[in-house]
Amino acid sequence: MTAAGPSIAERRADLEREFAPWRPRTLDEHFEHAAARFGPRPYVIAGDRVLTYDDVLHQAHRFADGLATLGVRPGDHVAVLMANYPEYAPLKLAISRAGAVAVPLNYLYRTHELGFVLRQSCARVLITMTSYRDLDYLAMLDELAPGWTRAGSIGFGDLERVITFDAEGRGEGRDGVADVPELARIGAQNPGAAPGGRRHPDQMSDIMYTSGTTGEPKGVQLSHDALLRQEYGSAFCRALPDGNRVVFALPCYHMFGYEHGVQATTFVGGAMLPQPRFDAGEYLRAIERHRVNDVLAVPTMSVALVEHPDRANVDLSSLTRMLSAAAVAPTWLWERIRDDLGVRELTTAYGMTEVAGATVMTQPDDPLEVTASTVGRPKPGGAAAGSAGTVAEYRILDPVTHEPVRPGETGELVSRGPTTMLGYWNRPDATEATLRDGWLYSGDLGRVLGDGSLVITGRSKDVFKSGGELVMPKEVEDFLTTRPGVSQAFVVGVPDDRWGEAGCAFVVAEPGATPDPGQLLEACRSALARFKVPRHVFVLDTDAVPQTPTGKVQKFKLVPMAQRLLGADAAAVRALSPAEPA
Template identity: 55%
Template sequence: MPAPITDRRAALEARHPVWRPRTLDGFLDDCAAEFGDRPLVVTDDRTLTYAEAVAWSDRLAGGLAALGVRPGDRVGLLMANHLEFVPLKFAVARAGAVAIPFNFLYRRDELAYVLRQSRCTVLVTMTGYGDLDHLALLDDVAPGWEQGPTAELPDLRAVVALPTVHPARPGVTTVEELGALGSPVAAGTAGTTPGDLGDILYTSGTTGAPKGVMVTHDGVLRTGYASALTRAFEDGRRILFSLPCYHMFGYVEGLVAAMFVGGAIVPRLAFSAADYVEGIERHRATEILCVPTMTVALLESPARAGRDLSSVFALLSGAAPAPVWLWEKVRAELGIAEVTTGYGMTECGGAMTMTLPEDPLERHATTVGRVKRAGVAGLPDRDGDLCAYTTCDPLTGEELPAGAEGELVSSGPTHMLGFWDKPEETAAALRGGRVFSGDLGRVRDDGYLEITGRSKELYKSGGELVMPKEIEELLTREPGISQAFAVGVPDDRWGEVGCVWIVPEPGATVDPDAVLALCREKLARFKVPRHVLVTTSGELPTTPTGKIQKFRLARRAAEVLGG
């Protein structure tokens, strides 16, 4: 076991006595100067040290410059947790560009939208993942992309391929070739500052289309440091996860946080309990990142029998609350003594609150933690807290007394600059420098947050946010469907799953299996609803003004499916 929690926090604070705002590439260089020969990324067949990551990102940044990438340009990364993601991510920063890690499960229409909306100049993509052929998807989105800009994607000048499931096509630059295209670029060459835009991360939005959340270099680093301090990282922590780095979870809570203590990440391409068990034993991981469904799968897996999992003593869980019994089993059966859970939004810069590893288990089950400890990276007037939370009336916006339930509102140095090219949505969510979350909750007297509901229609399935409007718009374009209403319903394994209520057109019939097949064809896997229920317009619950009461549809669906 590592040193006591208080000693670990003290050591981390001694290592960082003042906060030095840095760019992401400058941060990598500083880490390499201190931890050069240590592993940064560990996979089953390769290891990348900090020093190697610097050298590789230098070369890749030179290649991006040779392709015409200039400071402020946007570079898309369509990539699972391959080792190459890390040097590519820092290479984009080194070139002065903005990284946009896309959800690699996007289907055609979803990918087309984010590529157009972001106005990417270069896309670095895997050739495929699972049953997805990403080059074929690009063919559908923008025929002729290999030759340069197209009518569909006029800003996309070049595509770089990482051969994975399929080989790269002749004439398409590979990641390996990218590193040889230009001269290496050193950190600071592009003139980027810590307060500049560093990343755009797409998240589901209230309009049904994803919104690009703009975060700064310094904001990402502050969140990562606060996580390491709150979770009491020991020197060299080794974090295993399959959560993708297009999410703040894998990117910040995994990669960035580990770097503050010269740690390493053990990224996995997909989750299976057997793979987690194999990875923990083989690479001696000390912490795992999970959502509750993954934790349950680990506990139920026969793959644990006879395996040495003694290295892992910490677990960070997110996405959904979990009962006390789950954490009791984690301690008793997995031997994991330190559990943390958290809450946050991409718009805030990731997880803003966390339970502490020394908290009683009841607190992990009934709250989402207190604001992260950030020390020198936090708010001086809040005793080093990462941000400040208040509540307001969700209808009037009026601030409520301390401890009152209302919409959670936060402010702090990690919060977003806004939504990319969406001024109206930015104005609605970011008011007076504060992010209005759309989540209902309260701040307890002890500083811990309780989430009591959502004022938005989003629901979370297996840790992924789903916007019902995307599903509804897809289905109502189909012949025979008059109306569609997607809601989230409770599920023991996934937290929530989708259920769609369908109102057929007069005289038409709807085949639920056909509805699900269409969703599987057109939507990313996590957006595909689990259930389809057919109703009539007269049975829809409405307000006196005729607005559909979706909370009643969700309640009715839960009753029907549960009974």
């Protein structure tokens, strides 16, 4: 015990006393266990609305009974299109209790994207918001499946029924279409229609779609046990204390928000404060009002928090830990999180949907330089660990020969462990290419330092060839972010008649700075091998960088952006960022 409360070791021991040895459960069985332990405690806090563990369990039972009464059978796929509203958690549990497979959807999808995933996932039921911001989902359905309001054969893939959710109470539903309150009423009239126990922990729980950072999203099949092992591992690695309270605006449909916000919380009887949209001021006010001690963020959110004008006027004394991941954060940002927000336990992580979340993580007591320069070591899983003592075992292989590289050399990360996906839904070729002899080939490049920490150096698909030489963008990006005034850097290869591909760098300025592209190019020429030096540099606002809703940069979209910029005004581009002399 320390002056600040139980130590990291003591908190981990508390978790192990409850969960060792590991007992595989389904998601709904796990929450039944959590509710039995923490029933009257708050689980979901949304402004003035508080749902306890008992409340959420009661709602989940009613929703599950409603789904079963409406014809949802074990193994059916139920898609959920919903932002971070309190109803998300009980609906997700209800799908599990009914024995169905959840298909969480990105609520920023446009019509063609929504149509693709609904068809590809073979969703039989869709639970959807009526609208969100400028997105009208009912109008999208009108375009995709004009007969969608009639339950039965809608005529769009396997879809048979839509259930709506009018989050803002605007009366946006459709006549004859059940909504979420009606689903609860149907369940109340048919108690026991979904008795639970309809799936095995090793069976598929979710089909979670990749974020599309490299193109078309793929549906990742994950088991109940894989998800719970990963989520327990995160609670164990971060040593979450009893009653941990976490605020986040990362979407619940995405692995980051789901693993660390929705689920890890339940192992310690904590509460989550899911935000439907990110607002730094709302984060700060929630921390003060509800005595939040944990924050989930991506670097762009972290910048907004430390730069917010009200930060100094808000009581942040309860805040002790933060997980900032999904993109590289510069050292100055970590220092400001520590110094300006008072966070003592800083962590970052690396993972993939294909391994059910974060498999590599820094420790809460790691020195700041480790958190700022690496993504940590393979995550200790405690009771939920595999045979290696971690949730995943890693190797680094040469991306061409697939032989192990020498210590310290860069190669492709491959892993295996109990949280590995079952495969991609209806994508046997993609599954075969990714899962080989029990190992998952990530497509990510990295190297291991002497202390076992992992440094991510890029994506194998990001590597490009310029003048016959292979260029690893991450090496150039890391150099550019050391230059004064540069917060983030992204390098891509664009087609070039002379070089085959030419490097193009996009940089984001630090607050108040104005980087000069010419000076950045000169710095690259003096420090990097000639073939690594970008031919062009563009300075972008943060909002102009194409990102997924969780802050991952969609680098494949930067290539056509560069081509448009180069083609739109080639003379201006050359003046802005002259090519390296031949």
